[in-house]
């Protein structure tokens with residue numbers, strides 16, 4: 001059997017290779033370290049964690065990344081096995097001894113008879129006789145390979161910086177303050193004329209908001225990020241505010257072409273717009289609000305916006321050096337590049353964010369490639385699972401927009417806003433008090449996670465009629 005080639009021995013590549021090999025298919029991992037370094041990796045170990053040593057919450061009942069952990073464990077993940085075996089105390093989070101974790105992943109792959117580890121850079125498109133390839137080269141993909149992919153997908157299809165605006169759960173926006181309307185009621189291609197949610201600010205609210213932006217603490221760029229240009233229409237909101245007190249009012253917060261239906265006589269001094277982000281309509285991003293503010297500062301400052309006082313954030317803003325594809329346009333539902341289907345993509349380069357998410361997408365890519373090689377059906381997981389929700393964000397859930405500014409598809413952590421809503425509200429136990437507030441939110445999350453695990457088990461059983469080798 002011809003091997004599957006995995007380029008990149010990081011979180012995604014290692015998980016993909018493991019899934020392939022455990023299905024009886026030979027696999028070659030091509031990892032360029034230590035021959036070529038990246039700006040962030042420090043060792044020659046596979047699955048090196050470049051920054052924090054945390055895999056975040058391990059709560060599978062009420063947290064989306066905890067659910068992803070649980071699903072990965074059920075799917076035989078090597079990354080989770082190595083993480084569990086090398087845990088360090090971290091409260092409700094799963095944190096690991098990074099060196100022992102990386103050593104465990106490296107040793108497991110090196111010991112597997114179907115895995116070959118080649119220490120080399122793939123410095124261009126893979127040779128034509130590699131008929132099944134997974135590109136898992138991460139946010140710091142080597143320039144030669146990035147250029148080759150860019151040549152294949154088009155210059156605008158591979159970004160080298162993300163410009164992430166915060167995303168808010170739709171049901172946490174106060175619709176007694178906000179209203180739905182597109183500027184000048186323009187329907188545009190595919191719109192309704194009421195595609196944005198608008199939050200009005202009077203002069204005093206605007207001035208206080210600008211003061212808060214200017215005073216907020218920010219995260220500095222890393223040394224290697226400082227040299228990468230990102231100023232193409234995606235200035236951080238606080239940098240815009242620093243250029244002049246009215247800059248935002250003439251930029252992303254301009255109050256024109258919009259009328260509050262409840263108070264048509266009022267002319268807001270500024271307006272914050274939120275735009276639908278996913279097909280499900282559960283998530284809205286704050287238009288033009290990419291930022292380097294610290295996360296806690298973002299929550300504090302953005303909750304000053306009328307209508308967002310109780311906002312729950314599915315994603316907070318950021319700007320980082322990254323490498324990621326415009327996946328919803330380029331990849332098919334099993335992560336293959338439509339323009340060259342022998343190439344699959346996995347990990348952060350697909351537009352997911354985080355160690356765990358990168359490994360989870362590697363897990364899926366590995367399973368898809370192995371099934372294809374074995375001549376078995378390649379079935380994506382149901383959208384109700386954490387894996388399916390993440391895959392949906394990458395390959396199809398995002399609503400593309402045509403506004404000026406940063407590209408609308410941006411990296412995302414797994415979160416409950418990506419899951420299809422429950423068909424019915426969770427039922428309370430007979431005699432128990434009516435569910436409200438935090439208890440209601442918790443019950444909803446528990447119902448989502450229970451549905452996810454049940455659906456994952458059904459998918460796993462159907463996808464694996466034969467037991468893996």
Ligand SMILES: Cc1cc2nc3c(=O)[nH]c(=O)nc-3n(C[C@H](O)[C@H](O)[C@H](O)COP(=O)(O)OP(=O)(O)OC[C@H]3O[C@@H](n4cnc5c(N)ncnc54)[C@H](O)[C@@H]3O)c2cc1C
Pocket residue numbers: 007008009010011012013030031032033037038040041047048049050051052053120121122123136137138139140141142145321346347348349353354355356358359
């Ligand atoms: C500086 C930085 C800090 C981050 N901090 C965190 C954090 O704290 N927590 C978190 O959850 N996420 C963090 N991330 C985001 C992300 O989760 C990690 O980058 C994660 O490692 C991505 O997994 P991956 O498998 O896609 O890429 P990687 O783990 O980076 O693996 C890619 C591998 O491909 C190799 N490679 C690249 N090009 C080639 C080539 N042409 N040929 C052969 N090999 C190649 C690289 O050497 C690397 O080993 C951070 C990202 C960066 C850049």
